[in-house]
Amino acid sequence: MTQVIANPATATGPQRRVALPRLLPPPGAGRNDLNAHLGLHGPVPYRGRDRVLIGEVKAAGLTGRGGASFPTYRKLEAVAAAGGGQAIVVGNAAESEPASHKDEALLRLAPHLPLDGLQLAAEAVGAKRVVLYVRRDLLQSTRIDAQIAERNAGRLDRVPVEVRPAPARFIAGQETALASRVSGGLALPTFTPPRVFERGVDGRPTLVQNVETLAHMALIARYGPDWFRSAGTRDEPGTMLCTLRQADGSASVAEAPLGAPLAQLLNLGKSQPQAVLAGGYHGAWLPIAYISRLLLLNADLQRLGAFTGAGIFAALPADRCGLIETARVARYLALESAGQCGPCLNGLPRIASALAELAGATGKRPRSGIVEDLERWAGLVDGRGACHHPDGTTRFVRSALRMFAPEIAGHMKGECSATSHEPFLPIPAGPSDNADWS
Amino acid sequence: MTGKLRVNPIACSGHGLCAELLPELITLDEWGYPIVSDQPVPAGLGRKARRAVTDCPALALKLFNAS
Amino acid sequence: MMNIFSPNTLHSTLAMWYTSRATGVVSLVLMSLVVIIGLMVNRQGRLPGMPGFVVLGLHRYLSLLSITFLAVHIATAVLDSFVNISVAASVIPFVSAYEPLWLGLGTVAFDLMIAIIITSLLRAHLGRLTWKAVHWLAYASWPLAVVHSVYSSKDMQRGALLGVALACIAAVLIAMVWRFARALAEIPRARRVPELMADPDLLARAGHR
Numbered sequence: 001m002t003q004v005i006a007n008p009a010t011a012t013g014p015q016r017r018v019a020l021p022r023l024l025p026p027p028g029a030g031r032n033d034l035n036a037h038l039g040l041h042g043p044v045p046y047r048g049r050d051r052v053l054i055g056e057v058k059a060a061g062l063t064g065r066g067g068a069s070f071p072t073y074r075k076l077e078a079v080a081a082a083g084g085g086q087a088i089v090v091g092n093a094a095e096s097e098p099a100s101h102k103d104e105a106l107l108r109l110a111p112h113l114p115l116d117g118l119q120l121a122a123e124a125v126g127a128k129r130v131v132l133y134v135r136r137d138l139l140q141s142t143r144i145d146a147q148i149a150e151r152n153a154g155r156l157d158r159v160p161v162e163v164r165p166a167p168a169r170f171i172a173g174q175e176t177a178l179a180s181r182v183s184g185g186l187a188l189p190t191f192t193p194p195r196v197f198e199r200g201v202d203g204r205p206t207l208v209q210n211v212e213t214l215a216h217m218a219l220i221a222r223y224g225p226d227w228f229r230s231a232g233t234r235d236e237p238g239t240m241l242c243t244l245r246q247a248d249g250s251a252s253v254a255e256a257p258l259g260a261p262l263a264q265l266l267n268l269g270k271s272q273p274q275a276v277l278a279g280g281y282h283g284a285w286l287p288i289a290y291i292s293r294l295l296l297l298n299a300d301l302q303r304l305g306a307f308t309g310a311g312i313f314a315a316l317p318a319d320r321c322g323l324i325e326t327a328r329v330a331r332y333l334a335l336e337s338a339g340q341c342g343p344c345l346n347g348l349p350r351i352a353s354a355l356a357e358l359a360g361a362t363g364k365r366p367r368s369g370i371v372e373d374l375e376r377w378a379g380l381v382d383g384r385g386a387c388h389h390p391d392g393t394t395r396f397v398r399s400a401l402r403m404f405a406p407e408i409a410g411h412m413k414g415e416c417s418a419t420s421h422e423p424f425l426p427i428p429a430g431p432s433d434n435a436d437w438s
Numbered sequence: 439m440t441g442k443l444r445v446n447p448i449a450c451s452g453h454g455l456c457a458e459l460l461p462e463l464i465t466l467d468e469w470g471y472p473i474v475s476d477q478p479v480p481a482g483l484g485r486k487a488r489r490a491v492t493d494c495p496a497l498a499l500k501l502f503n504a505s
Numbered sequence: 506m507m508n509i510f511s512p513n514t515l516h517s518t519l520a521m522w523y524t525s526r527a528t529g530v531v532s533l534v535l536m537s538l539v540v541i542i543g544l545m546v547n548r549q550g551r552l553p554g555m556p557g558f559v560v561l562g563l564h565r566y567l568s569l570l571s572i573t574f575l576a577v578h579i580a581t582a583v584l585d586s587f588v589n590i591s592v593a594a595s596v597i598p599f600v601s602a603y604e605p606l607w608l609g610l611g612t613v614a615f616d617l618m619i620a621i622i623i624t625s626l627l628r629a630h631l632g633r634l635t636w637k638a639v640h641w642l643a644y645a646s647w648p649l650a651v652v653h654s655v656y657s658s659k660d661m662q663r664g665a666l667l668g669v670a671l672a673c674i675a676a677v678l679i680a681m682v683w684r685f686a687r688a689l690a691e692i693p694r695a696r697r698v699p700e701l702m703a704d705p706d707l708l709a710r711a712g713h714r
Binding site: 190341342346347380 | 446447449451467473
Binding site: 331334335337338339340345346348349350352353437 | 694696697698699702705708
């Protein structure tokens with residue numbers, strides 16, 4: 001959206017108006033192909049030496065846009081230190097959250113920003129190998145191979161980009177699963193230590209960055225940390241891509257400055273949803289009464305058990321049942337378990353099954369004690385897997401048990417207040433072969 | 439001094455010997471998998487902890503030295 | 506015919522030779538027990554009323570006992586002059602003058618056992634994959650020990666000792682078949698969750714691999 005979004009007053013300066021979008025082309029303008037990109041931003045601003053860019057990224061305060069919001073400069077420093085010239089950089093476009101479309105949008109509409117970012121990151125950490133890890137079905141729709149070929153023809157890339165397809169599984173984008181897949185194995189998480197920045201792809205120090213983070217890096221390299229900080233707040237600077245699913249079911253990708261009011265992002269004027277799921281399927285449900293006061297900031301969202309993450313916000317319409325939607329997602333999350341760790345393997349199916357019973361799937365009233373079981377199982381799986389899939393699932397389920405407590409009371413009596421049972425949240429149809437992690 | 443115990447949940451297949459050898463720090467959940475205390479191993483239990491690490495049939499229990 | 510009790514034969518010959526043969530039989534029986542109990546450890550088997558560390562402890566104790574008997578078996582075989590087995594032949598296969606093939610297979614079995622025991626003593630320092638890979642050599646070591654036992658002398662080819670050999674072989678084979686059948690019956694990792702989600706009864710039972 002070509003939108004001038006008001007930047008909330010920061011501690012250090014008055015309110016400023018910031019022109020957006022930075023990453024995506026204006027709507028209707030089509031893809032920024034290579035010529036448009038070069039016309040807009042110029043050539044890749046190589047620094048000529050490793051590590052130089054890291055200081056700029058640090059000054060800019062860029063954090064990861066893949067979900068964890070980890071300070072990007074620290075990852076760069078860690079890999080540069082461990083690398084010894086043998087590091088590998090992987091751009092992560094696995095986009096494994098079904099409700100997220102931002103990485104696809106970025107690769108379709110502005111691919112040369114993350115591709116620039118890959119080269120700049122490789123230079124910064126002294127990497128000789130660059131990989132782009134793309135969800136398999138996006139390879140076609142983004143025509144990313146053609147974009148890379150065009151760059152090669154123009155000799156833009158100093159390190160050739162290898163494209164590696166990622167399976168469409170929920171944990172395929174997790175960094176150790178990614179390293180395992182790119183190394184030629186299955187996209188299954190491994191135990192840490194060692195973290196991937198120490199030993200990742202083929203045992204080498206590996207930098208894993210979401211493609212949006214790389215895109216921001218490519219702009220910081222050109223326009224500087226101060227420019228990056230001209231949007232957002234002092235503690236959470238910059239802009240981020242958000243995937244917004246409105247209560248009417250329509251979904252869009254928008255770029256917003258950190259600190260923007262959520263109500264504005266979600267267009268809450270018309271139909272009032274009952275709740276908003278913030279943070280995707282490992283996130284948390286937020287009551288609508290709070291949304292009007294919340295800003296797109298970790299500082300605000302974390303107080304409610306949510307986070308900005310990968311910018312996924314889904315508004316639940318008033319006519320749906322939050323328990324039914326939660327049960328659908330929980331079933332999906334259970335099926336997406338790697339099945340490697342006892343607690344996750346045992347806990348998630350039981351949680352999903354109990355939620356289904358609570359939601360009314362069995363046609364009978366839920367047995368008494370079912371909520372206590374859910375709480376206990378959530379406590380048993382939290383933090384006990386090799387990756388954070390059980391933790392995220394627990395966060396999501398616990399927030400649902402809090403958020404939809406009135407619905408639970410109704411369901412225990414055999415009543416559901418929803419007037420529509422039409423599925424709302426996007427759940428991919430099951431993979432044809434459950435053994436497909438490659 | 440001794441460090442912290444952690445279990446590699448991928449390697450762990452629920453033999454349960456660790457909980458038998460070190461019940462002060464490890465209990466089994468209702469599915470037979472270990473819940474390992476994340477507190478540092480007290481000095482008096484160091485020997486037992488090292489034995490639990492060595493005896494795990496799956497070599498899934500690890501002692502990370504405090505440093 | 507030598508008189509085994511005469512002073513001239515104190516250091517050698519038949520006394521040692523018989524000791525070697527006897528300790529060989531005991532070693533084979535102990536090794537077979539070690540393998541069976543090891544398979545139990547792998548499958549998380551328990552002795553009735555005993556905690557799991559007893560099974561593991563028994564596995565280790567018997568393996569140390571068997572290597573002790575094996576050491577006597579080898580030492581007496583080398584030291585005696587009734588048959589010609591050099592010291593080198595105790596660790597280098599197929600170099601003995603006596604029954605080079607059958608004895609040599611025993612030497613290989615012994616070498617593998619040494620590797621298994623050393624890596625097991627150091628297992629916490631070696632990493633899972635290394636330790637496991639060497640431990641699997643037990644599947645080679647035991648059959649070689651059996652073949653060596655049955656063919657390097659005629660002892661176990663008749664009478665009670667033949668019965669002992671057959672009992673060891675049968676017991677270990679049954680245990681191996683059980684171990685691998687159970688492993689094959691396990692749900693493969695990729696299908697564990699879908700199977701649990703599809704079957705409420707399976708889900709209700711405690712604990713799943």
